Amino acid sequence: MRDRDLVRRSSPGARLRTLHAQGRLATGYPDLRELLADAGPDELDFAGRVLAPLDPDEVLGHHPETPTVRIAVTGRGTVGDVVPALTGQLARHGILARTRVCGAGGYLGDLADPGSPLYTHAPDVTLCVLDPLTVWDKVAAPWQPIEVSVAAERQRKALGELAATHAACAPPGATLVLNTVPLLHRFTHQLTSLAQRAELGGLWRQFNADLLYMARPSDGLAVLDLEPVTSAGARADEPRLGAYADAHCTAQLLTGYAREAAHLIRGLRGQAKKCLVLDLDGTLWDGVLAEDGPEGVTAAGSLRGAAFGAFQHTVKQLAAQGVLLAVCSKNDPQDVARALAEHPEFPLSADDFVTVVADWGSKAEGVHTIAERLGIAPEAVVFADDTPFERETVRAGVPGAAVVPLDSEPALHAERLLADGWFDTPALTDEDRLRPVRYAQRAARERFEAGSADYRAFLDSLDLRVEISPPYEHELARLAQLSLRTNRFNLTGERLSTEQVRQRAAAPGAVVLAVRAADRFGDDGVVGAVFARAGAGRLSVDNLVLSCRVLGRGIEDATxxxxxxxxxxxxxxxxxxxxxxxxxxxxxxxxxPQHGFTTIGGPGTATEIRFRHSLRRLGPVPGHLRLRLRLPDERQPAVPRGGR
Known part of the structure; x- marks a missing residue:
C-alpha cells in the first residue's frame, strides 16, 4: 500500500499512528499536510511529538524538494516544549523544521554572543520565547506599579539591542520573533488597591504595545501577539512546572504560540494564499437558492441570518486587503448573478467577486477554472464550504489548496475561516490592497481581447506603457513579495526578504530595477523585478521575476x-x-536563447544553466508598447525616496 493511499483511509490519528509504527514518517512526509489538515488538538499534539525526533536529513533523502526552515529556539525559562507543537503545525503546512533549542534561560547570552550555538545554527527564524515571568524576575518585593513599568522598559530596550545584534549576526533575511507577555493574576492581585491594580494593567499593556510597535516582519523582527491566544481560553502559566522545572508556559499557551509562529513562518516564505473561493448556500447566506429563489435567501432579518451577514462583513474585510474573492456554487448562473447583484441585505455585492463559477459540475473542476481564469496556481486558493462532500472533492481534486471546514453553524464561520491565517503576510503592500482592482482590470482587458478578431490589433490598442528603473523606497516590499510569491516567471527561484532587497540595492555594483506597467484599462503598478550586478565590463542578471497576471502582453520581451x-x-x-x-x-x-543569448560552458548542470549575450545584435523592443528604462546612476541614491 502506498503512503498516499494510507493517508486517505481511516481517521487522521489512526493513519498517523500506522505510519509511525511502520517507520514510514520520513517516506510519507509530503502526505502529512493532507493527513493533518483537519486534525484535532490531540492528533496534532501526537503528530508533533512523533515528528520532532525525526531526522530532517532522512526526510530530505526521500524528498529533497521538501520546503525546509532552520529554527533556533531560546527564551527566559525552559522553552523546549514548544518544539513538538511547532513541528506538528509546520508539517500541516508541508514545511520541514530543522530546529535547535539553545540554552534554557540564556536568551541574553544566546542573542548577544555572535559565536553562540544559536548563530552557529544559521537560523532562518529565531524564536525568543518570552514567558509570563519576563520582567518579573527583575522586580523585587515590595514593589509599586511604576517600578514594574521601569523594569519593563529596560527589558524592551534590551530586546531592541538584541534584535540589532541578531540582524547583524544571523544569516541575511533571518527573522527574530518576540512575543507579548501575559499579565498574570498572581501579580495583579498582589495589589490590594483597585486603583493601583488598574494602573499596573495600563502600564503593562503599554509595555506590550511598545513591543508590538517594534515589529518589522519584512525587515527581520516580528512580534507575536499572545492576547488572542489567552483570550480564547489558554491559561498562560503553569505554577508547578514553573517552580520545579523553570517551565512557566502551559502546554495550551505553547500550542497557541506554535500555531501563530507557523503562520508567520509560512508568510515569511511567501506562501500566503491569494484567493478565497466561497460556496453560497449555507456559507454566504441562509437558504437554498434553487428552492427559495434570489429573494428568499437571506443574510439579515433574523439572528441566524445576521450571523451570515457578519460572515460576509469578515469576507469583505479580507477583500479590502487584497484577498481575491470568487464563487464556486452549484446553482444556475442567472440566479446567482441576480442574488449577488440585487439582494438588498448583503454586505457583499457582485462587484466584490473577481469571478463566479455557477453550474452543476464538480467543485474541484470549478476551483481549477477559477485559478485558470485568474492566472494563479490552484494551491493559492482557500476553499470554504459547509458541505463535507464538496470539501472532500476539492481536497482530493485540488492538491495544495486549503479547505476550510464550515458546517451548519454560521456563527462560527468567521472563526473557522481565520483560524489558520491563510492570507497572513509579513507586510501589506499597495499592490496587495489594489489586487482586486488589478484583476477587475484584467477581466475587462480579456473581454476586450475576446471581442477582437486580431490579437496584434488588440495589443496595439492597449496603449501599453512599461517603465523600468531603480525602485522607490516604498516599492522594496513589493519586489520582495514578487520574489517570494512568484513561481512560474522566476528565473532562478531565489527568494528575498524586504531587508535583503534593500541590502542588495545598496551593495556596490548592484543593479536592482522595478518593472512597472500600465495600459488603457489601468495602472498595474510594480509587476516585476530585475536583480543584477555590474562588474568587469559586463552586466550579470542574477534573477528576473514577473507577475503572472501580466504575461502575454509582451512585457517580458520588452524587459x-x-x-x-x-x-x-x-x-x-x-x-x-x-x-x-x-x-x-x-x-x-x-x-x-530566444533573445540571442548563447549557453556558456555546454549544456549546463541540473541546478543551473548560464548564458551570455555579446550585445552585437539586438532584437527589437515590441512595437505595441512604449518602454522607458533607466539603469542606476552611481551619483544618485540606490533607492530613491518619494513616489513616481
Missing amino acids: VSGLLRAAREAGFTAVHARWSPTRANGALRTLW
Whole structure:
C-alpha cells in the first residue's frame, strides 16, 4: 500500500499512528499536510511529538524538494516544549523544521554572543520565547506599579539591542520573533488597591504595545501577539512546572504560540494564499437558492441570518486587503448573478467577486477554472464550504489548496475561516490592497481581447506603457513579495526578504530595477523585478521575476530587450544571465536563447544553466508598447525616496 493511499483511509490519528509504527514518517512526509489538515488538538499534539525526533536529513533523502526552515529556539525559562507543537503545525503546512533549542534561560547570552550555538545554527527564524515571568524576575518585593513599568522598559530596550545584534549576526533575511507577555493574576492581585491594580494593567499593556510597535516582519523582527491566544481560553502559566522545572508556559499557551509562529513562518516564505473561493448556500447566506429563489435567501432579518451577514462583513474585510474573492456554487448562473447583484441585505455585492463559477459540475473542476481564469496556481486558493462532500472533492481534486471546514453553524464561520491565517503576510503592500482592482482590470482587458478578431490589433490598442528603473523606497516590499510569491516567471527561484532587497540595492555594483506597467484599462503598478550586478565590463542578471497576471502582453520581451539596449548604451560589453530549474519555471529555460543569448560552458548542470549575450545584435523592443528604462546612476541614491 502506498503512503498516499494510507493517508486517505481511516481517521487522521489512526493513519498517523500506522505510519509511525511502520517507520514510514520520513517516506510519507509530503502526505502529512493532507493527513493533518483537519486534525484535532490531540492528533496534532501526537503528530508533533512523533515528528520532532525525526531526522530532517532522512526526510530530505526521500524528498529533497521538501520546503525546509532552520529554527533556533531560546527564551527566559525552559522553552523546549514548544518544539513538538511547532513541528506538528509546520508539517500541516508541508514545511520541514530543522530546529535547535539553545540554552534554557540564556536568551541574553544566546542573542548577544555572535559565536553562540544559536548563530552557529544559521537560523532562518529565531524564536525568543518570552514567558509570563519576563520582567518579573527583575522586580523585587515590595514593589509599586511604576517600578514594574521601569523594569519593563529596560527589558524592551534590551530586546531592541538584541534584535540589532541578531540582524547583524544571523544569516541575511533571518527573522527574530518576540512575543507579548501575559499579565498574570498572581501579580495583579498582589495589589490590594483597585486603583493601583488598574494602573499596573495600563502600564503593562503599554509595555506590550511598545513591543508590538517594534515589529518589522519584512525587515527581520516580528512580534507575536499572545492576547488572542489567552483570550480564547489558554491559561498562560503553569505554577508547578514553573517552580520545579523553570517551565512557566502551559502546554495550551505553547500550542497557541506554535500555531501563530507557523503562520508567520509560512508568510515569511511567501506562501500566503491569494484567493478565497466561497460556496453560497449555507456559507454566504441562509437558504437554498434553487428552492427559495434570489429573494428568499437571506443574510439579515433574523439572528441566524445576521450571523451570515457578519460572515460576509469578515469576507469583505479580507477583500479590502487584497484577498481575491470568487464563487464556486452549484446553482444556475442567472440566479446567482441576480442574488449577488440585487439582494438588498448583503454586505457583499457582485462587484466584490473577481469571478463566479455557477453550474452543476464538480467543485474541484470549478476551483481549477477559477485559478485558470485568474492566472494563479490552484494551491493559492482557500476553499470554504459547509458541505463535507464538496470539501472532500476539492481536497482530493485540488492538491495544495486549503479547505476550510464550515458546517451548519454560521456563527462560527468567521472563526473557522481565520483560524489558520491563510492570507497572513509579513507586510501589506499597495499592490496587495489594489489586487482586486488589478484583476477587475484584467477581466475587462480579456473581454476586450475576446471581442477582437486580431490579437496584434488588440495589443496595439492597449496603449501599453512599461517603465523600468531603480525602485522607490516604498516599492522594496513589493519586489520582495514578487520574489517570494512568484513561481512560474522566476528565473532562478531565489527568494528575498524586504531587508535583503534593500541590502542588495545598496551593495556596490548592484543593479536592482522595478518593472512597472500600465495600459488603457489601468495602472498595474510594480509587476516585476530585475536583480543584477555590474562588474568587469559586463552586466550579470542574477534573477528576473514577473507577475503572472501580466504575461502575454509582451512585457517580458520588452524587459529583456530593453535591458540589453540599456546595457550597451551604458558601455557594457556583454550581459550574462542564468536559469535555475524549479518545480514551476520549466518554460523559462528558453527565454534567454530566444533573445540571442548563447549557453556558456555546454549544456549546463541540473541546478543551473548560464548564458551570455555579446550585445552585437539586438532584437527589437515590441512595437505595441512604449518602454522607458533607466539603469542606476552611481551619483544618485540606490533607492530613491518619494513616489513616481
